[in-house]
Structures are given as structure tokens and as C-alpha cells.
Amino acid sequence: MFLKTVVTFIILFTLTSVISISAQTENDTTKYWTIGGIPSVTFSQVTFNNWAAGGENSLSLLGSFDAAADYAKDKHIWENRVSLNYGLLKQGGEEFRKTDDRIYLGSKYGSQATEKWYYTALLSFESQFQNGYDFSGDTTKNKISAPFAPAYILGSLGMNYKAFKGFDVFISPATGKMTIVADNDLSAAGAFGVNPGSNLRTEMGGFLKIAFEREIFKNVRLVTRVDFFSNYFEKPQNIDINGELKVNMKVNDILSANFALNMIYDDDIDINGGPKTQVKQVFGVGISYIIGEVKPKE
Numbered sequence: 001m002f003l004k005t006v007v008t009f010i011i012l013f014t015l016t017s018v019i020s021i022s023a024q025t026e027n028d029t030t031k032y033w034t035i036g037g038i039p040s041v042t043f044s045q046v047t048f049n050n051w052a053a054g055g056e057n058s059l060s061l062l063g064s065f066d067a068a069a070d071y072a073k074d075k076h077i078w079e080n081r082v083s084l085n086y087g088l089l090k091q092g093g094e095e096f097r098k099t100d101d102r103i104y105l106g107s108k109y110g111s112q113a114t115e116k117w118y119y120t121a122l123l124s125f126e127s128q129f130q131n132g133y134d135f136s137g138d139t140t141k142n143k144i145s146a147p148f149a150p151a152y153i154l155g156s157l158g159m160n161y162k163a164f165k166g167f168d169v170f171i172s173p174a175t176g177k178m179t180i181v182a183d184n185d186l187s188a189a190g191a192f193g194v195n196p197g198s199n200l201r202t203e204m205g206g207f208l209k210i211a212f213e214r215e216i217f218k219n220v221r222l223v224t225r226v227d228f229f230s231n232y233f234e235k236p237q238n239i240d241i242n243g244e245l246k247v248n249m250k251v252n253d254i255l256s257a258n259f260a261l262n263m264i265y266d267d268d269i270d271i272n273g274g275p276k277t278q279v280k281q282v283f284g285v286g287i288s289y290i291i292g293e294v295k296p297k298e
Contacts, residue, residue, distance in 0.1 A: 037067035038248070040256060042286030062087035062100060062284050064258075075112035081105070086129055087282070097135065100282055101128040108170075110160050120160040120170060122209075127151035127180075149183035150192040154229075156207050166213040175207035177229060179268070193268025201268070205231040219250040238267035238275075257285045 042062040048055045064085045071078040087100035105125045110118030132145035158172030179201040181187045181194045190196040211225035226243040230236045242264050249257040264278040271278070 032071055032073045034070045034072070035068065037065065040064045040258065040284075040286060042258070042284035056092040058089070058091040060087070060089045060099065062282070062286070064100075077110045077112075077118065079106075079108045079110075081107075085282075098130060098132065100280075101130055101132065103127050103129065108160070113159070116162050118160040118162065120156075120158055120172075122154070122156040122158075122170065122172070124154045125151065143183075143185065144191070146183040146186060149181045149186045151180040151182070153178040153180070154207070158207070168209070168211045170207075170209040170211075172207040175205055175229065177203040177205070177231075179203075193266070203229075203231045204233065205229055205236070221248045222246070223248070235267060240267060241265045254287055255285070256287070257283075259283045 040063065042060075044058075044060045046055070046058045048057060062085075065082070066084075067082040069080045081104070083102065083104040085100045085102040087098060088096045089099045090096045103126065106123070108120060108122045110120040112118050127148055127150065128145065129147060131143055131147070133141040134144050135141050154175065154177050156170070156172035156175040158170060158174065161169040161171070163169070179192055179194060181192050181199055181201075186192070187194060187199050188197055192201075194201045206229070208228040209225060213221065213223045216222045223246040224244065226241065229240040229242075231238075231240075243262070245261045247259040249259075251257065260280075260282045262278075262280040265275065266278075267275045269275055269278075
């Protein structure tokens with residue numbers, strides 16, 4: 001209960017910040033705030049009727065929302081990010097299955113130390129909306145994840161290097177990472193690295209984040225980031241890696257195409273007998289609309 005309260009507070013704090021920033025921007029003639037967002041919906045359907053070549057009916061829906069709210073004044077910067085993704089697929093007579101599910105909230109405050117270096121504090125939260133299942137069994141499905149199971153909270157103090165617009169390197173020798181498994185069944189199984197029966201795993205270590213965003217061609221924007229985390233007190237040589245690459249292509253003001261690739265290696269997550277590289281790839285063509293002024297995403 002306590003863990004869910006903490007996470008709920010973080011979500012509400014971040015969303016309240018974005019809402020208050022939006023209200024503030026309307027009357028802010030000095031333009032300290034820069035706000036932007038991209039809601040996107042991708043839909044596809046395939047239907048067969050007396051089709052000699054065969055095939056299965058299918059229906060898929062993928063939605064995403066990425067938003068940024070940045071403040072910059074004098075030597076101070078405050079960057080806030082929200083990234084929400086959810087997708088469903090129904091094929092043939094099967095029930096709906098999710099194809100994407102992610103909640104990410106991030107906030108980073110920096111105070112300028114030199115021309116390109118900032119003293120920086122970072123806080124982020126990551127989880128999902130709905131249960132996840134393994135459908136590899138013939139007649140059964142096994143729950144392998146749930147809301148707040150896992151959930152990750154990361155807090156860091158360090159230095160941020162801004163070489164040029166859109167390129168950041170954040171280095172932290174003091175980072176705390178919490179892995180939450182609020183589902184009792186998954187907790188009892190020791191999922192996501194927690195001790196069996198425990199809902200929380202805490203780690204202290206070093207953290208490195210490299211992020212880059214740029215319009216590489218006209219109406220084609222590349223967003224990429226990679227995180228490295230090393231636990232000081234348990235196998236520090238086994239570094240957790242979380243990388244993401246997104247390519248957003250605007251056909252016109254409404255139509256868009258998007259490609260996303262996410263790769264994760266976490267030494268604490270057992271996948272069929274040991275840690276393995278996790279890969280997720282999503283491609284879609286659909287409808288999106290830019291709100292405000294879009295900023296680099298985490």
C-alpha cells in the first residue's frame with residue numbers, strides 16, 4: 001500500500017506539473033516554458049469472407065502519447081517528460097492481447113556549473129497499465145507482469161553535459177534504484193529480481209544516460225537514448241542496459257509513420273533460466289498531431 005501511494009504521488013506530481021506549466025505558459029510573455037506533445041493512434045483491420053487463399057481476421061490498435069514541458073531561465077533548467085504507450089491485437093478467434101504497454105514519467109533539474117555542464121538531479125518512474133501474459137502454453141496463459149509489477153523508480157544526483165542542442169550525457173556516481181513488484185503472485189515467485197515474498201528491491205550504484213534527438217531528414221525525427229546502471233554492492237561488473245530508438249516520420253499534418261526499438265539487459269531478471277537480452281520492436285502507420293513545441297524525449 002505504501003509503495004502504491006508513493007508511486008501515485010509521483011504520477012500526480014508530474015502530471016500536475018505539466019498541467020500547471022500549460023496554464024502558466026498562456027500568460028508567460030517571457031517564454032521560460034517550452035511545451036509540446038504528440039498523441040498518435042494507429043489502427044489496422046484485415047477481414048476475409050470466402051477468400052480462397054485463406055487467412056485470419058485481425059484487428060489491431062496502438063496508441064501513444066509523448067509530451068514534454070521544459071523550463072529554462074538564467075542558469076536553471078527543468079525538463080519533464082511523459083511517455084504513454086498501449087496496444088491491442090485480436091487475431092482469429094483469440095482474445096485481445098496487448099502488443100505494447102508502457103508508462104514513463106521523468107523529471108530532471110539542472111543548475112549551470114560551466115558553459116556546458118550542469119549540476120543535476122533526476123527522478124524517473126516506469127511501469128505498465130495492464131497484466132502481461134505468456135501465451136506459449138497450449139491451453140493456458142501465465143501472468144508474467146502486472147501494473148506496478150514491475151515498476152521502477154530511479155533517483156540520481158550527478159552532472160549533465162549538454163554538448164549541443166538535442167544531445168545530453170548525464171553521469172551520476174550516486175543513484176538509487178527501486179524495483180517494485182506489487183503483485184503477490186509475482187512477488188512470491190521472486191520475479192524481476194526481488195527476494196521471494198518481497199515487494200521491493202533496492203540498489204545503489206552508478207548511472208550513465210546518453211540521449212540524442214535530431215531531425216535527420218525533413219519531417220523525419222530520430223530520438224534515441226541508452227541507460228547504463230551498475231550496482232556497487234552486487235556484481236558491479238554486470239551492467240544493466242536499457243536502450244531505446246524511435247523514428248517519427250510525418251507524412252503530412254495528420255498522417256504519420258513510427259518505428260520504435262527497445263532493448264533491455266537486466267542481470268536480475270530471470271528469463272528461462274537466466275538473464276537474456278530483451279528486444280521489442282513496434283512499427284505503425286496512423287494518425288498523429290503535434291501540440292505546441294515538441295522537445296527531445298527521454
